[in-house]
Amino acid sequence: MRDEWLRLAHVGMHPERLRGLLAADGSPGSVLAAIESGKVQVPEAARSAAGVPAPARMAWLRAAEIRFVLQGDSDYPARLDEVEDRPPFLFLKGTLPEVTCVAIVGTRRCTRYGRDLAEAFGEEVSMAGWSVTSGLAKGIDGAAHRGSIRGPTPGVAVLGCGIDRWYPASHASLGQALLEGGGAVISEYPPGTTPAGWRFPPRNRIISGLASVVVIVEAGVRGGALITANRALDQDRLILAVPGDVTRPSSEGCNLLIRDGAIPVLGPEDLTESLSFVIGQPPRSSRSSRTKRFGDLDLPVTGMSVDELAVAGGIELSETLAELGRQVAEGFVELRDGRVYPARRAT
Numbered sequence: 001m002r003d004e005w006l007r008l009a010h011v012g013m014h015p016e017r018l019r020g021l022l023a024a025d026g027s028p029g030s031v032l033a034a035i036e037s038g039k040v041q042v043p044e045a046a047r048s049a050a051g052v053p054a055p056a057r058m059a060w061l062r063a064a065e066i067r068f069v070l071q072g073d074s075d076y077p078a079r080l081d082e083v084e085d086r087p088p089f090l091f092l093k094g095t096l097p098e099v100t101c102v103a104i105v106g107t108r109r110c111t112r113y114g115r116d117l118a119e120a121f122g123e124e125v126s127m128a129g130w131s132v133t134s135g136l137a138k139g140i141d142g143a144a145h146r147g148s149i150r151g152p153t154p155g156v157a158v159l160g161c162g163i164d165r166w167y168p169a170s171h172a173s174l175g176q177a178l179l180e181g182g183g184a185v186i187s188e189y190p191p192g193t194t195p196a197g198w199r200f201p202p203r204n205r206i207i208s209g210l211a212s213v214v215v216i217v218e219a220g221v222r223g224g225a226l227i228t229a230n231r232a233l234d235q236d237r238l239i240l241a242v243p244g245d246v247t248r249p250s251s252e253g254c255n256l257l258i259r260d261g262a263i264p265v266l267g268p269e270d271l272t273e274s275l276s277f278v279i280g281q282p283p284r285s286s287r288s289s290r291t292k293r294f295g296d297l298d299l300p301v302t303g304m305s306v307d308e309l310a311v312a313g314g315i316e317l318s319e320t321l322a323e324l325g326r327q328v329a330e331g332f333v334e335l336r337d338g339r340v341y342p343a344r345r346a347t
Contacts, residue, residue: 004028010049015202067092071139083209083214087188094184097131103211106140106218106225112216119147120322124268126151129283133210140217154183158207160200180268208232216241219253240265267322303339
């Protein structure tokens with residue numbers, strides 16, 4: 001049976017189509033027979049791929065240090081196994097973390113603010129002892145992974161292509177760093193599968209399925225981040241979202257999610273507090289001693305730029321931006337014309 005699953009996996013068909021065929025025919029052997037007879041139409045290259053003997057495939061996978069994991073195997077992710085439309089198989093490289101996963105996702109077309117915040121979130125989650133799960137894509141996903149590898153907890157990248165290639169190619173070093181840090185890369189598509197637009201929406205159910213909580217940093221009203229959010233709702237996962245400028249397209253999706261019940265998150269420490277209520281206290285001490293509240297600074301009445309504030313507070317710009325959002329929301333400071341001022345108290 002494992003050999004039949006491996007051969008069927010290398011056909012590389014759309015997950016929904018495969019699920020429908022399995023529901024109708026009942027076994028991977030029946031689907032393979034239908035493909036070989038022409039009853040089920042697939043490209044000729046896919047038909048040929050299904051005909052390669054499983055032992056040859058397994059030898060190649062072992063040489064590439066890739067594991068073929070079936071539902072029911074001990075190393076199939078337990079959290080993902082709860083999802084109704086879970087993939088019947090996965091290709092896995094590295095080691096899946098045994099700790100709770102937190103998905104951090106968002107738009108590829110993010111702002112600098114969103115990118116820096118996602119990076120700060122990724123680091124904070126990893127420092128807290130939870131594992132960051134995302135899609136290694138440009139924008140928010142990649143930033144979350146970059147932040148996570150600065151922490152001690154290994155993360156997980158879910159690809160929309162074969163795990164023998166990196167997409168985007170510019171994130172190859174990021175993916176390698178994730179693996180070298182003890183993390184994992186997984187895909188339901190066989191090695192050699194090239195990136196294609198239709199492959200990415202289905203993989204989002206795996207990102208959210210691995211996680212207990214999904215954090216949306218920036219998202220438009222269309223795109224992968226909102227697909228992930230919808231998948232998360234179907235899977236009964238909690239959704240947190242970063243509120244943003246109501247006139248900015250990259251914040252529109254998050255603002256709508258909050259309007260419809262998602263929990264707003266205002267910064268790294270706020271994220272840790274919210275996660276603690278949902279999934280329990282962090283395995284590690286998550287309070288960042290490097291983060292200072294701006295209320296401790298003597299802000300001049302003329303205000304300070306964000307860069308000046310970062311220098312004065314002794315923290316990185318990404319942390320400054322994250323803390324700024326929290327401080328503004330809590331009424332400690334005000335942001336006007338790009339400068340930070342002491343809050344004007346009512347008299």
